[in-house]
């Protein structure tokens with residue numbers, strides 16, 4: 001069988017949350033934000049809330065990328081009573097320059113990708129920005145394991161749109177029925193993959209949510225090879 005495996009990048013392989021946190025800690029110190037914000041933890045907490053709101057607006061095509069980059073910092077500063085667009089733009093620029101250079105990965109990401117890449121062509125489908133995602137893959141050492149990198153920015157469509165999955169399948173020379181989609185976002189990756197005829201694997205540690213038939217849920221990347229290969233990673237490492 002000519003299987004292909006498509007991976008999401010952020011919070012599926014690349015530890016977006018951990019890397020973002022490390023970057024925000026750096027920015028807090030670099031810009032001496034302690035003069036306007038009580039502590040780094042409050043800064044991160046408030047930023048993460050506004051960042052999620054801005055991203056949701058971006059996903060709905062209600063906010064442009066360039067505006068999102070500083071608006072999340074503007075709202076954070078404003079929350080602490082400091083409305084300063086100039087500083088927000090500096091923070092936005094530094095964040096985008098520094099965070100993709102961070103290299104924390106999800107547990108077992110490297111071994112799973114390395115192991116699977118010996119068996120099947122692997123590809124990335126991401127809703128992230130083109131230049132940022134390429135840097136993350138290169139700096140984290142994951143780039144050599146992937147054949148096609150499809151970003152929503154280049155595709156002109158975001159997951160869960162079938163258009164980006166169709167484009168990815170075409171670029172990879174893959175058939176939907178022989179392709180797996182591994183990702184952490186239920187709507188974008190799992191449901192999006194399912195609706196486009198791929199076999200979705202949803203990376204989600206909580207047990208509470210209901211999962212639609214056809215979607216396989218895993219709590220760790222380490223479970224992914226067994227689903228695809230029918231045997232665990234340790235077995236095929238030795239084979």
Ligand SMILES: [Mg+2]
Nearest residue numbers: 008010011184
């Ligand atoms: Mg993700």
